[in-house]
Amino acid sequence: MRGKRIWERLLGVEKTVVESVEFEERDGGVVVVGVRARSRWERRACCGVCGRRSPRYDAGGGHRRWRALDLGTVPVEIEGAAPRVCCAEHGVVVAAVPWARHGSWFTKGFEDTVSWLATRCSKSAVSELMRVAWRTVGRIIGRVAAEAGSVVERC
Numbered sequence: 829m830r831g832k833r834i835w836e837r838l839l840g841v842e843k844t845v846v847e848s849v850e851f852e853e854r855d856g857g858v859v860v861v862g863v864r865a866r867s868r869w870e871r872r873a874c875c876g877v878c879g880r881r882s883p884r885y886d887a888g889g890g891h892r893r894w895r896a897l898d899l900g901t902v903p904v905e906i907e908g909a910a911p912r913v914c915c916a917e918h919g920v921v922v923a924a925v926p927w928a929r930h931g932s933w934f935t936k937g938f939e940d941t942v943s944w945l946a947t948r949c950s951k952s953a954v955s956e957l958m959r960v961a962w963r964t965v966g967r968i969i970g971r972v973a974a975e976a977g978s979v980v981e982r983c
C-alpha cells in the first residue's frame with residue numbers, strides 16, 4: 829500500500845484523495861492533510877444539505893479545514909476545497925464533500941466517534957477526551973442522528 833493510500837485509511841476518509849501531508853508547529857504540533865474528492869465525486873456537484881445534484885456556483889471561500897481524529901497524541905486537520913452549488917431547493921450552499929457532513933468543522937469519522945462515545949459516557953467525559961466544547965458534542969450528535977434518520981439518497 830502506497831503512502832497516500834495509507835493516509836486515506838488512517839484518516840478513515842472515503843472517496844477522497846490525499847494530496848499532501850504537512851506538520852505545522854502551532855499549538856504544539858498539528859498534522860495538516862491536503863485532500864480533494866475523487867474525480868467522480870467532484871464532477872457530481874451536489875447540494876450539501878439535501879445531496880441532490882446541482883449546478884456549480886463558485887469556489888466558495890476557497891480552502892477550509894476540518895478536524896479529524898487525532899493520530900496518537902497529535903491533532904489532525906484535513907484541508908480541502910469547499911465550492912458552492914446552487915440547489916433548486918436550498919439556493920446557494922456549500923457543496924457536499926465526502927469526508928464531512930454539511931455545516932460541520934469535523935470529519936465524519938470524528939463525529940461518528942464522538943457520537944458513539946456519547947452513548948457510553950457522559951457528555952462532559954466526551955468533551956474532555958475529544959477536546960471539543962460541551963455544546964459541540966450536542967451539535968455533533970444532532971448531525972449524526974439527523975443523517976441516520978434521513979431518507980434522502982446522498983451523493
Ligand SMILES: [Zn+2]
Nearest residue numbers: 875878915918
Ligand atoms: Zn439542496
